[in-house]
Amino acid sequence: MIGKLILNNCLHKPLNAVLSIILFTLGVGISSLIILVEFQLKQKLNYDLVDIDMIVGAKGSPLQMVLSTIFQVDHPTGNIPVKEIEKLSRHPYVEKTIPIAMGDYYKESKIVGTTIDYLKKYHAEVEKGRINQRPFEIVIGNNMANRYQLKVGMHITSSHGNALDKSEEHKDQQYLITGILKPSNSVINNIAITSVESIWNIHHHEKDNKHDEKEEKQVTAALIKFRSPMGVMTLPNWINQNTNLQAAIPIIEINKLLDITGLGLNTLKWIAYLIILVALISIFITMISRLQERKVEIALMRSLGASKLILFTICITEILVYCAIGIILGMLLSRISLTFLNATQISIPTIEFDNWTIKQDELTVIFSIIGLCLLSTIFPIFKVYQLNIAKTLNEN
Numbered sequence: 001m002i003g004k005l006i007l008n009n010c011l012h013k014p015l016n017a018v019l020s021i022i023l024f025t026l027g028v029g030i031s032s033l034i035i036l037v038e039f040q041l042k043q044k045l046n047y048d049l050v051d052i053d054m055i056v057g058a059k060g061s062p063l064q065m066v067l068s069t070i071f072q073v074d075h076p077t078g079n080i081p082v083k084e085i086e087k088l089s090r091h092p093y094v095e096k097t098i099p100i101a102m103g104d105y106y107k108e109s110k111i112v113g114t115t116i117d118y119l120k121k122y123h124a125e126v127e128k129g130r131i132n133q134r135p136f137e138i139v140i141g142n143n144m145a146n147r148y149q150l151k152v153g154m155h156i157t158s159s160h161g162n163a164l165d166k167s168e169e170h171k172d173q174q175y176l177i178t179g180i181l182k183p184s185n186s187v188i189n190n191i192a193i194t195s196v197e198s199i200w201n202i203h204h205h206e207k208d209n210k211h212d213e214k215e216e217k218q219v220t221a222a223l224i225k226f227r228s229p230m231g232v233m234t235l236p237n238w239i240n241q242n243t244n245l246q247a248a249i250p251i252i253e254i255n256k257l258l259d260i261t262g263l264g265l266n267t268l269k270w271i272a273y274l275i276i277l278v279a280l281i282s283i284f285i286t287m288i289s290r291l292q293e294r295k296v297e298i299a300l301m302r303s304l305g306a307s308k309l310i311l312f313t314i315c316i317t318e319i320l321v322y323c324a325i326g327i328i329l330g331m332l333l334s335r336i337s338l339t340f341l342n343a344t345q346i347s348i349p350t351i352e353f354d355n356w357t358i359k360q361d362e363l364t365v366i367f368s369i370i371g372l373c374l375l376s377t378i379f380p381i382f383k384v385y386q387l388n389i390a391k392t393l394n395e396n
Contacts, residue, residue, distance in 0.1 A: 016286045017322065023279030024326020028369070029333030030272035034265050035361045036338060045071070045254055048187050051096075051121055053232055055248050056080070056088060056239060057221035062248035063257060069100055069221040070250060072110050072187055076102050079218040080245055082196075088222070088239075093231035098223040101199040104158040109144045111158050111175075111192045113199035118223075122186040128152050129179035135201055138175040138194040142183040152177055156192075158202065173202045276369060279326065280376050283319055287380040316377050323373040327366055331358075 048070055057065045058078030067074040082099065089097035098121065101113030112118075119131065119139075129152035132139050140150050150156065155174040175198070181188060200217055226232055232249065239247035335356060 016282070020279050020283045020286065020322050021326050021329070023275055023282060024323065024369075025329040025333060027272050027274075027276030027279060028327050028330025028365070029337070030275070031269055031365050032331055032334035032362050033337050034269050034272070035359055035365070036334060036357075037341075038262075038265055039359050039361070042258065044185060045258075047185060048122075049250050049254065051225050052223045052250050053226045054224040054236055055221055055250055056085065056224060056245050057248075059244065059246045062246065063253045065221060065246065065248055066250045066253040068102070069223070070187065072112070072191055076220045077246070079220055080222075082217040082219050084243070084245060085219060085222045088224070091231075091235070093226050093228065093235055094224055095227040096225040099196050099219045100221045100223065101196045101218075102220040104160055104199065104202070106144075106156050106158055106175075106192055107148060109141075109147070109191060111138070111194060111199075113194050113196040113219075115196065119188070119193065121223075122184060122188050124184065124186075124188055125182045126179040127182040129177070132178050132194055135195060135198045136173060136175050137178045138192050138198070139179040139181055140177055140192050141181050141189045143189045144192060145180045150177055150180070152180060276372075280372055283322055283373070284376045284379070287315065287319065287377070288383070291380055291383050312381050315380050316374065319373050319377055320370070323370060327369065331362075 052070065055065055055069050057069065057076065058080050060077030064074050065077045068076045085097060085099055088094060096117065098115060098117045099113075100118075102110060104111040116131065126139070127142065129139070138156070144150070154177045156177065157169045157171060157174050159169040175192075175194060183189060196219060224231075224235075226235070236247040236249060239245050
């Protein structure tokens with residue numbers, strides 16, 4: 001019987017109910033989406049930064065160098081002589097140096113020339129085939145392989161610049177796909193990896209010049225891991241002030257980026273919370289209005305033996321129904337939005353968002369909304385409690 005009464009109450013003025021649910025859905029959906037994106041973005045950016053204390057590359061924007069070298073989402077700042085990296089690798093503060101050579105693409109995906117240490121850093125494992133061992137052998141990230149339907153044994157032709165730039169292909173040389181990597185939570189999921197020598201050979205072959213090869217060998221950047229904190233404290237400044245190279249601390253540059261984006265995300269969060277507040281006010285006004293309209297009905301129910309507890313239960317359950325529907329639809333909306341982000345790659349291409357994990361901050365928002373919903377029933381319940389049954393029935 002109580003359930004039927006609640007259903008009738010919800011359907012009494014469906015427009016008000018629908019408006020409240022829509023507001024709840026939007027508020028919960030936006031706040032949930034921001035929480036998921038912010039949490040997973042930080043988590044995955046930090047994962048890709050593990051064991052990278054410094055990046056060395058050509059002079060330019062430090063942030064651009066970090067984004068292009070680690071996350072593969074921007075153009076490199078230029079090239080540097082490989083002999084400078086070899087010299088740096090012998091510094092007593094440096095434990096490991098991983099060269100990175102970029103500039104070539106297969107369609108819209110980057111081809112990165114590097115060493116086996118790069119694959120080891122990301123704990124890459126081969127799903128099919130084997131790791132590249134000779135020049136012009138290449139391994140493909142799992143997402144890239146699925147995107148272009150690439151298989152072990154196929155040959156691919158690279159180009160200098162991606163397909164959107166309409167760059168010329170390196171038609172004289174092709175890469176042999178020797179392996180497809182297992183799916184991973186890192187940047188290598190979306191790129192192809194070959195040796196640095198392959199990148200050098202393909203470009204030297206095209207230039208066909210007779211200059212000394214040793215002088216011409218260049219890389220885009222190098223990932224540096226230090227032996228001790230003294231390296232972080234001294235080497236970056238020394239490199240920036242005394243050489244033609246640029247040194248950047250990735251964690252510092254990424255924190256700057258997150259600080260900038262965080263301002264926008266926090267603004268969106270407050271907009272979402274404001275929408276939720278409007279939904280609560282809407283429900284509160286609707287509840288008060290209905291009590292005024294139905295006070296005779298409530299008085300009759302009381303006179304026929306309905307306890308105050310039953311009426312309180314009806315009030316609380318009715319508002320919780322709106323709240324629950326809005327929360328469920330809002331959570332679904334945020335997950336559908338994440339699916340859309342992944343499918344269209346509006347987000348950072350090397351970041352894929354996990355759609356169905358529920359974060360602690362989301363639970364905090366949900367329970368806060370439920371608490372506010374219950375709080376908003378106090379005044380309507382108080383009005384029901386104060387209702388004078390005899391006076392109400394006599395007046396009507």
